[in-house]
Amino acid sequence: MxxxxxxxxxxxxxxxxxxxxxxxxxxxxxxxxxxxxxxxxxxxxxxxxxxxxxxxxxxxxxxxxxxxxxxxxxxxxxxxxxxxxxxxxxxxxxxxDRAERSHRREATSPHRNEGSPVYRSLARWSFQHGLFVLIAWVIALVGVNAAAGAIGAGFSGEFSTPESESSTGFEVLNANFPGAGSAFGGSLVFMADGGVDRTDVVDGMTGYFEEIDAIDGVSVVSPYEPLGQGQIAPDGGIAFAQLNLDSDVDQTRAAVIAEEIREMTPDIDGVTVEIGGAIFAEFEPPESELIGLAFAVVILIVSFGSVMAMGLPIGVALAGVGTGGFGAVSLLSNAVSIPDWAPFIGVMIGLGVGIDYVLFMVTRYRELTRQGSSPLEATMGALDTSGRAVVFAGVTVVLSLLGMLVIGLGFVSGLGIAAATTVAVTLIASITLLPALLGLFHSKVEVTRWRGLLTAGFVALALLGLGLGLPTLASIGGVLALATLVASLFLRPLRRVVPNRRERPLRETTSYRWSRVIQSRPWTFVFLGGGALVLLMLPVFSLRLGFSDEGNLSETTSARRAYDLIAEGFGPGFNGPFLLTVEPGSPADLGLIGAIPEALAADPGVDRVGPPFPSDPADPAASDAFLIQIIPTTSPQDAVTEETVARLRAEVVPSVIDGSTITANLTGAVPANIDFTDYLGGRLLVFFGAVLGVSFLLLTMVFRSVLVPLKAVLMNVLSIASAYGIVVAIFQWGWLSGVFGVEPAPIEPFVPMMLFAIVFGLSMDYEVFLLSRVKEEFDRTGDSANSVADGLAATARVISAAAAIMVVVFGAFLLEDDRIVKLFGVGLAVAVLLDATLVRMLLVPATMELLGARNWWIPRWLDRVLPRLNVEGPAHVEIAEPADELTGEVSEEREPVDA
Known part of the structure; x- marks a missing residue:
């Protein structure tokens, strides 16, 4: 015995x-x-x-x-x-047993128990030089944005697919038809009462076109000149002038040109003028992030009961987003092809991850101070534990986004760089500015007075009013917030401290009891949770990648009104004409060129075809190239249009030029979009596989396990696929489209890639935060069942609060007019919601209960080969005062221990 x-x-x-x-x-x-x-x-x-x-x-x-x-x-x-x-x-x-013994050894290994001098030194230095760090961040914020304003941005929405037929066609256009080589030209559409052939209309619009033609980088094809034949509607009430931009004109310059064109618009009785084209589309900076911030204030106050604990995550996140999301990205746009809406996607992501990262560290800081640590010790302990997980998660998000560079497309690379820059700067702010602020405020993080609580509520009301465009509500909130602060100078009750809520022992919390319920019927909940995710992901099998057209813009925009006028006067195909470049190889080919328009016009997907236009109108026989304009019968985003492009390329044009030396390339904005979609769609699985493989490897190094990373990867794939399914149902199928204010259209091809990179990185954040606590409990007790329940109970509140903040921040972008911003908002909000509920709160405890101690099994040879990543920090930082397991009462006497 x-x-x-x-x-x-x-x-x-x-x-x-x-x-x-x-x-x-x-x-x-x-x-x-x-x-x-x-x-x-x-x-x-x-x-x-x-x-x-x-x-x-x-x-x-x-x-x-x-x-x-x-x-x-x-x-x-x-x-x-x-x-x-x-x-x-x-x-x-x-x-x-072997898994238990392995992880008891791991629990006592020096790799686990030793803190990191890097994290602790960084926390100590920032804490002790708080004012210096704060001033440095203010200078960075102001300086970077001032530099961006002085230098200017160079956002660009133009892209090309390497070695594609459309890109080759654009090269021919640039060489032989200057001004027609930009895939993102536009149109100036006008409608006149009594017809566009009225004398005053012709004179006024002709002068207008001449003024526009004088703008640097712009050329105009007027409907009143021979080259513009066919640009007046059959009923004579609507016409358009083609606006061709030089190939080096970016979105920033295009926005300036559009503003100049609007200012030049003549005042002619009965004439309406609209500017069409994606590059001229107005993009208003979104204000919905203010709504997300308002709800974030409320969620943090309700969850943690501390004004300072609420203010720190929001303040640090705003500093990171303001520096990296706007200033740094604007500067980078001069060197990298970045679309003008990319900074706002970065802001959406940066606010979410920034608040989450700081929230995790502030939560650990408060735990340590309540356990007796001094503010400095608690700051070092928080950065050496939760800070590790934050850095790991942040680096994972950045690497996932930068992985988009391997696709080899400038447009996609620019999106990845913009988002990665925002996340990286926000991450740096989290691990430097937060310790500095903790050094400045010390124990005030735990003290909340009634004036602070009321003021925070009124500020949230003001932010909500600004985000909703309700100035009266914003003014009321601001005035009440200011009045509360002034009144607190005279009213003592407003200066009283709000009593702290009594923290319940973990095993008396709802989260612990929930976990035990799940663990009591693991198979049942695995089937319920997994079945729900599978059901939600079913629409993804009908996913159609492609670009939506201007018909999906808000009806309040000029680009949308121009689109509707052209569709009304000429037909939907006029909004996306094709361009066929024809290069004869010998004089004998000139006779065949005349037969091409006839063959094209016979195709059922073609509405009309223009005559071949030579590069040398003075001597057509000496021309190096000819240009043929093709108008399809369907709109740019219609699936039938894709079929027409494929048929013209594979059947119609080859049937005419086979046997000759003619080189023909079908190009234009719509064929270029199709080529881009095909190129990107063919590389999605490679990108997904690379991200999943790297994530599996990183999680294996962190948790010294094979099954835990495998399970995490599979669950993340399920949750992301479910988010894709909901996105397809709303934005492609049109379910609840009226509620969300969108029209059914294909899903932009870069959206699934970016959603995958962002969501997978965010889910790694929750995964590491939850499983590191579970593993810590298992290492300490060897009790697999209770370690899962205790880990879930210890992290449930902060994960729920973090997820709720992300959901409201992302979901608030549904109020924007831009379809792509809405698409990202829905996709990210749904993915985070599913990950934090069905995955973290249901599938994780159920599957870990089924696997038991096998969760932590790893082959010995793999354990020896893999390097170690410690995201849990030193084991001795937890110095909680012991409490009775049943009553949860804690001894009043405590002796702090160095963290």
Whole structure:
């Protein structure tokens, strides 16, 4: 019989007054001295408030019935003595036992227990030089944005697909038809009462076109000149002039040109003028992020009851987004092809991850200060634990976004660089500015006065009013916030401290009980949760990638009105004409060129075809190239248009030029979009596989497990696929399209890639934060079931609050007019919601219960080969005052331990 079973269990008594608990016999030294909590703390014996006195034992001891109690609770109730971990058993070792032993070794390994001097030194320096760090960030914020304003931005929406027929056609256009080589030209559409051939209309519009033609980088094809034949509608009421931009004109310059054109618009009776074209489309800076911030304020206040704990995440996130999301990205746009709406996608992502990252660290800081650490010790401990997970998650997001560079397309690379820059700067702010602010405010993080609470609420009201475009509501909120601060100078009740809420022991929380319910029926909940995700992902199998056209813009925009006028006067195909470049190889080919328009016009997908236009109108026979304009019968985003392009390229044109030396390339904005979509769609699976593989490897290095990373990857794929399914149902199928203010259209081809990179990185954040706590409990107790429940209970509130903030920040972008911004908002909000609910709160505890200790199994050879990544930090930073497992009461006496 083990000697530990002969040793009397420590007899405990509980003081009826203060709930403090002492033991009359010490199983550690057998001296009979009173075991009190101060001695346990001063001896650096680890304990956790939710686990009672069993966790007070030194690491070389553990409850004898702990492992057995998982399978035989009755035996565990009797065997409450202590036995050395080195004691042997007669039965054969199982994979579960080997996993337990492996991770008990891991728990005591120096790789786990040693803190990082880098994190702690960074936290100490920032904490002690808080004012300097704060001033440095203010200078960076102002300086970067001032530089961006002085230098100017160079946003560009033009893209080309390497080695595609459309890109080759654009090269021919640029060489032989200057001004027609931009895929993102536009049109100036006008409608006149009484017809566009009225004398005053002809004179006024002709002069207008001449003024526009004088703008640098713009050329105009007027409907009143021979080259513009066919640009007047059959009924004579609507006409358009083609606006061709030089190939080096970017979106920033195009926006300036559009403004100049609007200012030149003549005032002619009965004439309406609209500017069409994607590059001329107005993009208003979104204000919906203010709505997200308003709800973030409320969520943080309700969740944590502290104004300062609310203000720190929001303030740090705004500093990071303001510096990286706007200033830095604007400067980068001069060197990289970045669309003008990319900064706002970066802001959406940066606000979400920035608030989350700081929230995780502030939560750990508050835990440590409540356990007796000084503000400096708590700051170093928070950065050395939660800060590690934050850096790991942030770097994962950045790498995932930068992985888009391997696609080899400037447009996609620019999107990835813009988003990655915003996340990287926000991450740097989280690990430098936060410790600095904690050094400035110290213990004020835990103190909330009624004036602060009320002021925060009124500020949230003001932000909501600004985001909704309700100036009256914004003014009321601002005035009330200011009045509250002034009134607090005279009213003592407003200066009183709001009582802190009593923290319940983990095993009395709803999250713990929820986890135990899930674990009691794991198979049931695996099928329910997995079935729900599979059901939601079904629409993804009908995903159609492609570019939506201007018909999806808001009806309040000039580009949308121009689109509708052209469709009304000429037909939907006029909004997306094709251009066929024809290069004769010999004089004998000139006769065949005349036959091409006839063959094209016979195709059922073609509405009309223009005559071949030579590059040298003075001597057509000496021309190096000819240009033929083709008008399809369907709109640019219609699936039939894609079929028409494929048919013209594969059948119609080759049937005419086969056997000749003619080179023909079908190009234009619509064929270029189709080529881009095909190129990107063919590389999506490669990109997904690379991100999944790297993520699996990183998680394996972190958790020293094979099944946990595999399970995490599969669940993340399920949640992301489910988000894709909902996006397809709303934006492609048109379900609830009226509610969301969108029209059914294909999904932009770069959206699934960016959503995958962002969401997978964010889910890694939650994964690491949750599983690191679960693994910590398992390393300490060897109890797989309780470690899952305890880890979930310890992280549920902060994960729920972080997810809720992301959902409202992302979801608020549904109020924007731009379809792409809405698409990102819905996709990100749904993905985070599913990940934080169905995955983290249901599938994770259920699957981990089924796997048991096998969760932490890893082949020995793999364990030796893989490098170690420690995102949990040192094991001794948790210095919680012990509490009774049933009552949760804590001794008033505490002795802080260095973190």
């Amino acid at each position: 083990s000697a530990s079973l002969l040793m009397p269990a420590p007899m405990s008594t509980t003081d009826a007054v203060d709930g403090s608990m002492t033991s009359t016999m010490s199983p550690i030294d057998g001296s009979g001295d009173v075991w009190n909590h101060e001695r346990a703390v001063s001896s650096r014996v680890r304990y956790t408030a939710s686990h009672g006195t069993g966790s007070l034992m030194p690491r070389r001891y553990r409850p004898a019935g702990d492992r057995v109690g998982v399978r035989f609770p009755g035996i565990a109730a009797v065997a409450r003595g202590f036995e050395p971990e080195s004691s042997t058993h007669a039965r054969r070792s199982t994979p579960i």
